[in-house]
Amino acid sequence: MHQDVEKILVSEREISKLIKRIAGQINKDLKSEPLLVIIILKGSTPFAMDLIKNLDMPVEIDFMQVSSYGKSTASNGFINLKKDIEQDITGKNVLIVEDIIDSGHTLFKIKTLFESRNAKSVRICTLLDKPSRRVVDVKVDYVGKEIPDEFVVGYGLDYDEKYRNLSYVGVLKKEIYT
Numbered sequence: 789m790h791q792d793v794e795k796i797l798v799s800e801r802e803i804s805k806l807i808k809r810i811a812g813q814i815n816k817d818l819k820s821e822p823l824l825v826i827i828i829l830k831g832s833t834p835f836a837m838d839l840i841k842n843l844d845m846p847v848e849i850d851f852m853q854v855s856s857y858g859k860s861t862a863s864n865g866f867i868n869l870k871k872d873i874e875q876d877i878t879g880k881n882v883l884i885v886e887d888i889i890d891s892g893h894t895l896f897k898i899k900t901l902f903e904s905r906n907a908k909s910v911r912i913c914t915l916l917d918k919p920s921r922r923v924v925d926v927k928v929d930y931v932g933k934e935i936p937d938e939f940v941v942g943y944g945l946d947y948d949e950k951y952r953n954l955s956y957v958g959v960l961k962k963e964i965y966t
Contacts, residue, residue: 792951793958797940798933800955803915806932807835810913811842813930814883817911822846824880826873828898829853831887831952834944835915835932839885850875854894867897878906887944888916890937892924899926916940916957939965 798806814823823845827836829852840847853871882902889895895912902910913930920937939962941947942954947965 790954792961792964793941793954794961796956796958797935797938798916798943798957800943802933803835803943803956804838806915807838808842810930810932811839814911814913815842815844818845818881820845821881822848824848824850824875824877824882826882826884826898826902827851828884828886828894829871831944831946832885832915834952835887836885839913848875852898854898867894876905877902879908882907882910884910884912886912886914888918888940889914889926889928890918890921892922892926895928896924896926915943916945 823843825836825840825847827833827849836849840849850873851871852869852873855868855870884895884898884902886895889912895914899910899912911929912927914928915932917928917931917934918937919934938959939947940957941951941960942957944952945957946952947960951960
């Protein structure tokens with residue numbers, strides 16, 4: 789599996805530092821107000837679980853699953869809602885936790901949906917951001933690290949459901965997906 793990775797982009801140690809920094813910002817912004825963390829399945833699960841361990845306020849979690857990649861390496865712009873959240877978010881502070889943002893289509897649609905459901909606030913948090921790929925202008929409140937336009941796997945990120953269990957984020961060799 790490691791032999792399929794061209795280079796390590798974000799080490800396990802750096803991921804830990806990024807999470808602590810993001811959690812610190814969230815703690816400062818929300819003080820001790822309760823927070824509903826919406827984990828976007830499947831890729832953001834490791835990041836979200838490590839993040840909530842560092843939050844100081846009461847935290848509830850829920851899950852949403854959307855798809856815009858399929859077996860491709862790029863978002864197709866069409867968002868397929870596979871699993872919606874179960875909780876009523878009316879009047880709640882909501883934090884959407886995503887593993888990576890590139891085009892912005894998915895997060896823009898999810899944020900708009902949650903705002904229409906009368907959440908008190910809707911914030912977006914991502915471990916990785918590819919601003920060079922942005923097609924839709926979506927405000928991202930908490931960003932771990934901006935990365936170049938390379939196809940990455942590890943720490944929850946996958947290619948065709950593989951590589952999620954790597955403890956780091958690495959660039960997948962092109963011959964694997966072309």
